[in-house]
Amino acid sequence: xxxxxxxxxxxxxxxxxxxxxxxxxxxxxxxxxxxxxxxxxxxxxxxxxxxxxxxxxxxxxxxxxxxxxxxxxxxxxxxxxxxxxxxxxxxxxxxxxxxxxxxxxxxxxxxxxxxxxxxxxxxxxxxxxxxxxxxxxxxxxxxxxxxxxxxxxxxxxxxxxxxxxxxxxxxxxxxxxxxxxxxxxxxxxxxxxxxxxxxxxxxxxxxxxxxxxxxxxxxxxxxxxxxxxxxxxxxxxxxxxxxxxx
Amino acid sequence: xxxxxxxxxxxxxxxxxxxxxxxxxxxxxxxxxxxxxxxxxxxxxxxxxxxxxxxxxxxxxxxxxxxxxxxxxxxxxxxxxxxxxxxxxxxxxxxxxxxxxxxxxxxxxxxxxxxxxxxxxxxxxxxxxxxxxxxxxxxxxxxxxxxxxxxxxxxxxxxxxxxxxxxxxxxxxxxxxxxxxxxxxxxxxxxxxxxxxxxxxxxxxxxxxxxxxxxxxxxxxxxxxxxxxxxxxxxxxxxxxxxxxx
Numbered sequence: 261x262x263x264x265x266x267x268x269x270x271x272x273x274x275x276x277x278x279x280x281x282x283x284x285x286x287x288x289x290x291x292x293x294x295x296x297x298x299x300x301x302x303x304x305x306x307x308x309x310x311x312x313x314x315x316x317x318x319x320x321x322x323x324x325x326x327x328x329x330x331x332x333x334x335x336x337x338x339x340x341x342x343x344x345x346x347x348x349x350x351x352x353x354x355x356x357x358x359x360x361x362x363x364x365x366x367x368x369x370x371x372x373x374x375x376x377x378x379x380x381x382x383x384x385x386x387x388x389x390x391x392x393x394x395x396x397x398x399x400x401x402x403x404x405x406x407x408x409x410x411x412x413x414x415x416x417x418x419x420x421x422x423x424x425x426x427x428x429x430x431x432x433x434x435x436x437x438x439x440x441x442x443x444x445x446x447x448x449x450x451x452x453x454x455x456x457x458x459x460x461x462x463x464x465x466x467x468x469x470x471x472x473x474x475x476x477x478x479x480x481x482x483x484x485x486x487x488x489x490x491x492x493x494x495x496x497x498x499x500x501x502x503x504x505x506x
Numbered sequence: 507x508x509x510x511x512x513x514x515x516x517x518x519x520x521x522x523x524x525x526x527x528x529x530x531x532x533x534x535x536x537x538x539x540x541x542x543x544x545x546x547x548x549x550x551x552x553x554x555x556x557x558x559x560x561x562x563x564x565x566x567x568x569x570x571x572x573x574x575x576x577x578x579x580x581x582x583x584x585x586x587x588x589x590x591x592x593x594x595x596x597x598x599x600x601x602x603x604x605x606x607x608x609x610x611x612x613x614x615x616x617x618x619x620x621x622x623x624x625x626x627x628x629x630x631x632x633x634x635x636x637x638x639x640x641x642x643x644x645x646x647x648x649x650x651x652x653x654x655x656x657x658x659x660x661x662x663x664x665x666x667x668x669x670x671x672x673x674x675x676x677x678x679x680x681x682x683x684x685x686x687x688x689x690x691x692x693x694x695x696x697x698x699x700x701x702x703x704x705x706x707x708x709x710x711x712x713x714x715x716x717x718x719x720x721x722x723x724x725x726x727x728x729x730x731x732x733x734x735x736x737x738x739x740x741x742x743x744x745x746x747x748x749x750x751x752x
Binding site for chain 1: 624628631632634636638662728729731733734736737744749751752
């Protein structure tokens with residue numbers, strides 16, 4: 261039985277302000293929670309699940325978690341969940357510290373102000389697929405601990421190092437490492453193969469900020485053969501990385 | 507002022523059953539509606555917008571629409587909207603007939619049971635970007651007239667011909683045109699460049715059905731360099747098409 265005050269605490273973690281104060285975030289759904297436990301990147305403080313789910317998964321959980329497992333009812337779970345699709349389990353994790361990035365000899369992904377949580381989560385999953393270990397986000401990029409981001413990473417959050425920083429300054433500090441900006445009228449990405457570089461992706465509607473675009477050593481472009489005005493930001497990131505690193 | 511019965515009619519179009527009965531669908535948001543009007547693929551029967559939106563856009567609308575423009579209040583619009591993000595305008599369109607596909611000499615995209623409306627909409631937008639004119643969907647693929655699909659196509663729905671059919675039979679009717687199935691352990695897509703072929707993408711969780719996979723002339727694969735278990739279906743489609751057609 262979930263106390264009112266504990267339910268209220270968990271609901272507060274739906275909001276960035278309280279995630280920052282508490283230094284915690286929630287993850288929902290068995291697959292994501294088990295992957296985060298396995299990654300060992302985040303310390304789990306509590307798992308709340310239905311009796312049925314806990315019964316089927318206790319052995320797996322206990323490989324990586326010795327803390328409290330709390331049985332709660334499905335209707336209680338729905339009250340504290342941030343996602344609309346109902347899950348059988350919710351867990352609370354402590355945020356992890358970001359690891360400073362040494363970008364030499366690697367591809368690093370930079371995000372300028374991505375706003376949609378589903379896009380950010382999908383981009384983290386793409387980076388994980390292509391073996392990109394670091395994503396450096398502008399300060400106004402959506403929070404990686406937003407429940408929808410956590411969900412859509414499908415566990416990749418545990419394997420990709422995420423940094424929020426003032427991007428302009430950060431890019432200048434990495435010189436002479438080159439900056440490649442995804443933009444219109446640049447070099448066709450099918451001609452771009454790299455083993456080192458900063459790949460910058462812009463906001464869904466507005467693209468890359470003027471001050472960052474100015475810093476680009478090269479603009480890179482996905483050739484358009486039809487009539488769509490643009491591509492989804494996560495899809496564009498996937499296409500660009502596939503050509504650069506594969 | 508929106509009548510109760512008309513509000514109810516519009517709300518009924520949130521559901522596939524009633525879209526099929528009425529042969530109509532709704533589109534929400536100025537950008538999507540203006541693009542659909544411009545494409546001339548669908549006949550618009552009615553536009554309901556706030557006074558402010560209609561005032562700013564009447565000239566643009568009137569280029570492609572002579573029917574009724576109805577002023578409604580923001581709170582009325584929210585009542586009839588299917589999307590959670592509030593828009594200033596909603597329109598009703600008649601569905602279009604699918605055009606039979608002549609797949610010779612072209613790349614055609616086949617979808618086996620894509621379930622997420624955002625994924626389907628994003629895939630339609632990707633096809634439009636790469637100049638792919640036809641998408642052939644299995645009968646259990648999510649409805650293209652689902653409001654979230656319409657929204658996430660960003661207008662590309664007006665430019666891509668969509669067919670729902672029994673895929674196994676359809677593929678066999680197109681022989682000798684080759685079927686390429688996106689799967690694990692296939693040929694690396696960076697070595698696959700085609701000007702003709704059927705490209706088959708599977709369901710988000712389950713991949714391609716066994717009976718369709720058996721028909722594939724070649725399996726094609728996005729090389730994995732990291733640890734993510736899978737890629738989002740729309741992202742995978744974008745990456746595959748970019749390597750095949752660019």
